[in-house]
Amino acid sequence: MSGPARRLRALAGSVLGRPAGSPSPSALVVAFPALGAALGELRRRLDPSAPAGMPPHVTVLYPFAAGAGRDRSVVDRLEATFAPLAAFPVRFDRVGWFGERVLYLVPDPADRFAELTAAVAAAFPDLPPYGGAFDTVVPHLTVGEDAPRRQLRRAAAVLEGVLPLEAAVSGIWLMEGGGPSGWRCAHSFELRSP
Numbered sequence: 001m002s003g004p005a006r007r008l009r010a011l012a013g014s015v016l017g018r019p020a021g022s023p024s025p026s027a028l029v030v031a032f033p034a035l036g037a038a039l040g041e042l043r044r045r046l047d048p049s050a051p052a053g054m055p056p057h058v059t060v061l062y063p064f065a066a067g068a069g070r071d072r073s074v075v076d077r078l079e080a081t082f083a084p085l086a087a088f089p090v091r092f093d094r095v096g097w098f099g100e101r102v103l104y105l106v107p108d109p110a111d112r113f114a115e116l117t118a119a120v121a122a123a124f125p126d127l128p129p130y131g132g133a134f135d136t137v138v139p140h141l142t143v144g145e146d147a148p149r150r151q152l153r154r155a156a157a158v159l160e161g162v163l164p165l166e167a168a169v170s171g172i173w174l175m176e177g178g179g180p181s182g183w184r185c186a187h188s189f190e191l192r193s194p
Contacts, residue, residue, distance in 0.1 A: 026064040026176045026186070028078075028120060029057035030113065032141070032167045035092075039143060039165075042155050046103070046144025053182035058090075058113050058141050060172055061120045061129050069176050069186025078189055081123040082172055087191040088112050093164035095156045096140060103152045104140035105159070113139035116172065 035056040043050035068074045090112075092105040107113055117129055117137055129137045143159065144152045171190045177183040 025066055025178045026068045026174055027054075027062040027178070027183075028060040028064050029054075029062075029173050029175055030060060030116070030169050030171075031173045031175075031185070032056045032058075035141075035165055035167060038162055039141075042143055042158065046147040046151060046155055047142050048145065049142070049183070053177065053184060054175065056141055057173075058107055058139050059129075060113070060116045061124075061127065063131060064120075064127060064174070065124070067176075069174055075174075075187055077123055078120070078172075078174065078187075081119050082116075082189040082191060085116065085119065085191050086194045087168060087170040088194065089166065090169050091164050091166050092141060095143075095159050095163075096138075098138075098140075100149050100152070101146055102140075102142060103144040103156055103159075104142045105163075105165070107139050107141065110139045112169070 033055045039056050040050075043056060047054075065071070065074055068078075088109070091108045093108060094106050096104050096106045098104070114137065117139075121127070121129060144155050169191065171188050173185045174187040174189070175183045176186040
């Protein structure tokens with residue numbers, strides 16, 4: 001396992017193994033609940049975040065500030081960060097891989113998601129994407145992770161038959177939870193009309 005993968009796995013372990021009563025970890029995501037019909041069964045079987053309540057999504061920033069949904073100053077800063085940014089359409093027309101352990105959909109335009117991440121990282125410089133585990137953040141919608149390679153390859157073939165998928169990016173969700181209680185949307189931030 002590479003250094004960044006080890007760091008990310010340790011980060012996930014710290015989220016899942018947090019002490020009782022400590023603030024919930026959070027994530028900023030562009031959620032695509034409408035894609036649940038097309039991706040739901042595959043994600044339920046292959047992506048551990050799906051049964052925990054995380055909808056199909058492209059991550060904007062994870063991990064984000066623990067307990068952020070209850071901190072008005074954080075919510076206000078996020079609202080100010082997202083207010084000038086415009087909504088946009090997205091198309092997922094191909095699959096991608098991180099090694100052989102993560103199967104994902106490639107968003108087009110990917111650079112618009114990178115702009116969302118850069119805006120949040122600039123507003124919250126002490127919270128680098130993925131805890132700084134990666135030099136480059138690749139926007140993606142995870143379909144499967146750490147599942148048997150054969151199942152991931154089968155899922156990729158199924159996806160090739162249903163792509164392209166199209167959706168609108170109209171807002172960002174602040175998700176909290178991630179532990180045994182699962183994920184929930186604590187706040188949503190609308191992007192301005194184009």
